[in-house]
Amino acid sequence: MTTIITPKIKISELNLSIDKQEILKNINVEIPENKITVLLGPSGCGKTTLLKTLNRLTDLYDNVKISGSVILDNEDILHTKSDITKIRQKMGLLSQRPYPLPMSIYGNISYGLKIKGVKKKKILDERVEHYLKEVNLWEEVRERLHHPASALSIGQQQRLCLARGLAVGPEIILADEPTSALDPLSSQAIEEMFLILKKNYTLVLVTHILRQAKRIADYVVFMYLGEVVEQGPAEEFFSSPKMERTKAYLKGAFN
Amino acid sequence: MLASLILIIILPFFLAAGLYLKSILIINENHLQDLLFSDIWKPAENKFGFAPFIISSLWVSLSAIILAVPVCLLSSIYITQYAKSSVLKLMQPVIDILAGIPSVIFGVWGVLMIVPFSVKAAGWFNIHTTGYNIFSGALVLLVMIIPFILNILIEIFRMIPEELSEASLSLGATKWETIKYILLRKAFPGIVSAFGLGLSRAFGETIAVLMVVGNVIQIPHNIFDPGYPLPALIANNYGEMLSIPKYDSALMLAALILLAVILIFNFASRLLIMRFEKYS
Ligand SMILES: Nc1ncnc2c1ncn2[C@@H]1O[C@H](COP(=O)(O)OP(=O)(O)OP(=O)(O)O)[C@@H](O)[C@H]1O
Numbered sequence: 044m045t046t047i048i049t050p051k052i053k054i055s056e057l058n059l060s061i062d063k064q065e066i067l068k069n070i071n072v073e074i075p076e077n078k079i080t081v082l083l084g085p086s087g088c089g090k091t092t093l094l095k096t097l098n099r100l101t102d103l104y105d106n107v108k109i110s111g112s113v114i115l116d117n118e119d120i121l122h123t124k125s126d127i128t129k130i131r132q133k134m135g136l137l138s139q140r141p142y143p144l145p146m147s148i149y150g151n152i153s154y155g156l157k158i159k160g161v162k163k164k165k166i167l168d169e170r171v172e173h174y175l176k177e178v179n180l181w182e183e184v185r186e187r188l189h190h191p192a193s194a195l196s197i198g199q200q201q202r203l204c205l206a207r208g209l210a211v212g213p214e215i216i217l218a219d220e221p222t223s224a225l226d227p228l229s230s231q232a233i234e235e236m237f238l239i240l241k242k243n244y245t246l247v248l249v250t251h252i253l254r255q256a257k258r259i260a261d262y263v264v265f266m267y268l269g270e271v272v273e274q275g276p277a278e279e280f281f282s283s284p285k286m287e288r289t290k291a292y293l294k295g296a297f298n
Numbered sequence: 299m300l301a302s303l304i305l306i307i308i309l310p311f312f313l314a315a316g317l318y319l320k321s322i323l324i325i326n327e328n329h330l331q332d333l334l335f336s337d338i339w340k341p342a343e344n345k346f347g348f349a350p351f352i353i354s355s356l357w358v359s360l361s362a363i364i365l366a367v368p369v370c371l372l373s374s375i376y377i378t379q380y381a382k383s384s385v386l387k388l389m390q391p392v393i394d395i396l397a398g399i400p401s402v403i404f405g406v407w408g409v410l411m412i413v414p415f416s417v418k419a420a421g422w423f424n425i426h427t428t429g430y431n432i433f434s435g436a437l438v439l440l441v442m443i444i445p446f447i448l449n450i451l452i453e454i455f456r457m458i459p460e461e462l463s464e465a466s467l468s469l470g471a472t473k474w475e476t477i478k479y480i481l482l483r484k485a486f487p488g489i490v491s492a493f494g495l496g497l498s499r500a501f502g503e504t505i506a507v508l509m510v511v512g513n514v515i516q517i518p519h520n521i522f523d524p525g526y527p528l529p530a531l532i533a534n535n536y537g538e539m540l541s542i543p544k545y546d547s548a549l550m551l552a553a554l555i556l557l558a559v560i561l562i563f564n565f566a567s568r569l570l571i572m573r574f575e576k577y578s
């Protein structure tokens with residue numbers, strides 16, 4: 044079953060160091076389109092850093108050195124001359140805990156659209172409603188759209204953050220342990236949403252939870268100490284891992 | 299611990315009550331309106347108009363804070379958002395040292411440097427001055443409150459989680475848009491209280507201002523006029539002029555007014571903070 048899938052993102056020979064400390068070493072990964080790719084690995088192995096490299100949030104670090112290439116839509120985003128904000132809008136980011144912007148629920152969703160230049164209130168209203176519906180939040184918040192977003196529960200906030208990311212029209216969703224701060228029910232809601240979203244989006248998900256990975260992954264990348272140890276389609280990866288490290292990790296030998 | 303807590307909470311009331319009791323003599327014998335708004339200060343004739351002092355105080359402290367706002371905001375944003383982290387490591391001790399310098403040293407420095415500069419600056423507008431004026435007072439205050447406010451602002455910006463900026467950037471905002479729309483908004487309550495504290499501090503600062511502001515009892519009409527702020531009035535005269543009846547009481551009233559204005563500043567900034575806090 045070697046179906047050839049078109050990669051949405053192609054990472055080649057990616058090396059990243061901060062303050063001369065090597066964090067990512069020779070990463071070669073092809074992230075398949077309209078699939079859920081899960082980044083697995085013990086704490087500190089570089090999952091978050093790899094995710095942030097994809098939308099160039101690594102620009103924020105002092106003293107970073109990056110080499111290699113990350114190709115998205117025929118463009119090496121690491122060495123591009125085009126507007127980095129446009130590239131970032133191709134990717135929605137969901138972080139470990141929800142960080143609502145310091146404004147209303149409505150403001151959180153319309154923020155990205157306004158940045159993009161959408162000004163008409165009618166369009167904004169319509170988009171806000173649409174994306175809140177898409178993450179099943181509309182019914183819960185329709186009466187208080189102009190209340191501060193920080194008043195929502197953590198689970199609702201996380202869905203809001205997903206909606207605000209979707210609102211700028213990305214093709215890819217990057218999620219860094221998006222359920223780790225959530226209760227089981229809210230986690231399940233997010234997982235179910237991912238399974239629906241993959242029809243239209245390419246998802247890259249970092250998780251610590253092996254069971255979650257098994258539930259939703261299509262493709263798995265296993266990292267250890269800044270290197271990719273093993274990668275492959277989820278079924279193969281979980282049923283017949285090839286490397287000793289992977290086997291040990293899957294058995295829960297280290298975490 | 300509870301006792302000290304209670305002490306801290308009731309201390310301001312004791313202060314205010316004490317000052318009120320001491321100044322009641324003068325409050326009873328003069329209209330409050332005259333005391334606050336009249337500019338005639340003739341203690342020998344029993345005329346105590348505090349307007350020159352109150353207005354001088356407002357002039358110096360408000361000018362200082364207005365100058366401090368852009369300086370402190372921009373530099374704290376630069377230090378926390380644009381500069382490498384080594385810059386902060388370098389700046390922090392410098393700021394701390396500046397914040398800890400006794401105010402009399404700023405006063406001496408003001409006399410040596412700011413007063414002559416003030417003469418020159420007034421010259422550009424064809425105004426003649428001795429250099430001892432509101433402008434000098436404001437500049438000295440400015441230099442004193444900058445490290446104080448800057449310290450608080452840097453702390454506030456550093457406390458904002460990185461992820462919030464990342465969220466905004468990942469939605470396609472530029473760095474500047476992120477600072478303008480997200481970080482400043484998030485930090486707004488803190489910024490208001492930083493400047494509120496700075497203003498209270500400027501309003502109450504005594505010795506450094508007294509040394510450069512001229513101490514002429516009049517309502518200043520421009521920043522190159524000399525003035526006579528409230529704290530200077532108290533510091534220059536307390537313990538003297540006891541031959542004049544009620545002078546003592548008048549100075550107590552000056553202190554009470556000082557306390558009241560600072561409380562008003564505090565209260566106003568608290569209101570502003572409450573209005574914005576729920577959104578951050
Ligand atoms: N800003 C930074 N400056 C210096 N080192 C960093 C920085 N961010 C991350 N690192 C280092 O990079 C390595 C990888 O970190 P990263 O956060 O990517 O790991 P992770 O796999 O996401 O871990 P976790 O599962 O705990 O989130 C760690 O050793 C970490 O100490």
Ligand SMILES: [Mg+2]
Pocket residue numbers: 090091092219
């Ligand atoms: Mg991480």
